[in-house]
Amino acid sequence: MPITNVTSTKCSSTTASIKKNFTNGLTNNRHLFRTSDAIKPPSAIPPTSFFKNNNSVKVECQVRARIPTSTGEFFLHLYRNNRDNKEHLAVVYGDNIRSNSLDAPRPGESEMDRIVRGAYRGRLKPGQIKSEDINDDSNISSIEFPPPLVRIHSECFTGETVHSARCDCGEQLDEAMRLIQLEGHGVVIYLRQEGRGIGLADKLRAYNLQDLGHDTVTANLFLKHPPDLRNYDVATKILEDLNLSNIRLLTNNPDKIEQIEDAGIKVIERIPMVPIAWQKSHDPKRIGNEVDQYLKVKVERMRHLLNIPETLLHIYRAS
């Protein structure tokens, strides 16, 4: 899809310049670039038959379970893959979205094995011994559904668990789940790539650099990381596994759209994630809030597709 709403033509050239400088830095200072926190190369293949002799990215849903929330029921899908040893997740809403790798029969498994790993249909009842719900007469596979809402979300321990106000990740996750429920079906793919892929330790080092006056991009560069080390190969494969080839994507990040479209997923619509602080009723009294500066840098230096509130336009300058 064409990427629209770019708020400043300066943004892309600035980012290109950062990427160019970083690439040059890599060439000249290769020994300085630490890959310990980066996504591991395909050599880290788990010792299972599923991933045997396969060098391309492959995912398998290992287990699925019902997660009741205060507003509705999601099904949490836990994936393993041959790219890294992390447990990436899909938070699915809607019975029409099924995982091929979860539903596929496995050699020697019993009906109870299928139930315990979540390969059942409908809802489980006490004493149930069959993975197919014999009382479920709704033929959901015959119903036509519009392309689902999808959020590809990267883990943020600081923002989601300890409610850091340096970023808006927790808010974005909550809002994505709310919108998906409103829509009736969709998925949040939750990738374990903390700190835009640099890991929690260097993310905390970057926070200290930010407290010294550097912005989030410069802090990453100072630590010899690119501004954004995230990768969406596993997310793309999870979407394929869930039979989602046409999606409506909740994102402000053009790099994310480009990466997943390059991998063959069609983004038929981009739905912006406007932070609460930047919605119509932006309160100028909030000037000074750290999340404002963080978001502004993402627009100005990482091409994020958001309109900066007038009240903030001249307040912060990217370093």
Ligand SMILES: [Zn+2]
């Ligand atoms: Zn965050």
